[in-house]
Amino acid sequence: MGNFDKIRPISKKIAASLIKGEGAVDMENPEIFDEEAKGQLLTDIKKGARLDLLNQIDAEQDWKALERHLKPARKASKFWVYGAAASMVILIALGIVLSKMDEEQELEFNTPRIINNNIEVGTDKATLTLDDGSEVTLEKGQVYKSKTSSSNGEEIVYQSTTDTPVSHDQIVFNTLTIPRGGQFYMVLSDGTRVWLNSETQLKYPVAFVKGQIREVELIYGEAYFDVSPSTDHNGARFKVANASQNVEVLGTEFNIKAYKGEANVYTTLVEGKVNVQVGDESKVLVPNEQLNLNLDTQNLTVNLVDIYNETSWKEGVFSFEGMSLKDIMKVLSRWYDMNVTIENSIDAEERFIGTFKKNSSIEDILIAIHSTNFINSYEVNDKSLTIK
């Protein structure tokens, strides 16, 4: 599947062969066509079987009709699914279906089943674990206040304090744990801002040792750091430690994705400069670069990425570009706290592009994915989703 993007090259090649009068046409993708289909195809082309129709179409005139409807475009907010590069299948989605013919577009077969939908949109919530091991639940409506921090249930802010520890043994640590279906925002005592995604745990000092490296630990999950500059902290660098790697910076914005049970850790630099240390190896990233650490092989690769796709989660938007269905479902399962099964009849590696707001209901998203015609159906039962 997914050879639609080769139409032009194949067509040019066939056209060139035919014009040159070369008998055999190498179609490059013989697996797409069997011999019979290939023969029929060449016959159709040679006979000009589509020529009459083609000549009946006046592109210039129809452009004038269309042009009137083209408004200066705006950023898509609806879900729109399609494949990206060479090997990806391109699928169309919700957008078109909704735009013109919605009420009539309902597909009658393979009707999705919603048995007892208990899948809820994620919210701001976290568990704060204090130095003594006691736990505080932070969620909407819960106000929490201590000597060092305060929370309104949607974020937690640590006070910048003059009462800083003088050595590492005096550091008091807190841990913030974001469950599946949660997200949270925090400001550390040095002014560094951190957005925490679902299923994430971060351990950090309540106050940093003055003039010494500021170190936090991303135990697992995904977090976006907007680090307050070293120049404001007597030159103290900022470090994010993780079991697999250490990231050191002077003051910058970056995203780290290090989920449990995943084969890769991704560090994406938005602004400034970071140094990522993996074992003995280190890599310096510049903005728009993403370091991919493969945990199995310890291989490091650097790719240019679209920052928006990587960090939109913190703005309340999921933006998938060329992401496989399997990976999209992983992201969704964390935010909607659901179990997802993709049946074998569906190619879970198929890639989509889509954008939607994180406050969309799971059903809205499923309708969009379903309308690509790529999946046959789906079933929601309690907190489980099956893609069929």
Add this chain to the structure above:
Amino acid sequence: MREGKTEYTFKSYKKLFENLYPQLCVFAYKYLNDLELSKDLVQEVFLKVWEDKITFQSENHETGFFYKAVKNKCLNYLKSKRYKATERYELTDLEDYDTEEFHISEAVVVETTAVIENAINTLPEKAAKVIRLSIEDYTNNEIANELSISVNTVKDHKKVAYRKLRNLLSFLTIR
């Protein structure tokens, strides 16, 4: 990796439209058997891509996307209640239509026809006639008979055509 991913302007979108729209309408016709409807659906796809500010990494990606989008649009239409009410196709027919081979071969037929047509239209009249017949598997002798010219003149016309179409034909040697 993302070079060339620029947003469309009215001008560039018009160019794209002129390059792709006729073929896409013919492609849609294969599913819908109704040229006016085909035009409408293809225009809706163009409208949607514009509104959603979709960008593409390459021309091939772009071409592929539009074909796939039109295909899905057509299939959705055929599956819609509105269409089923008219009962022009049985559902089993629809399954035949919804195969990768069907989509791609039809897309290639349409696209190749357009490439050839555009190429031939740049040729002088006589050379164009010669090439048309040549594509239909006429030998040089048969072409000479058909057009009442000598075999050498046929060969000359072919040479003119090949020179003129060098860019297109060089496609074979690039790869």
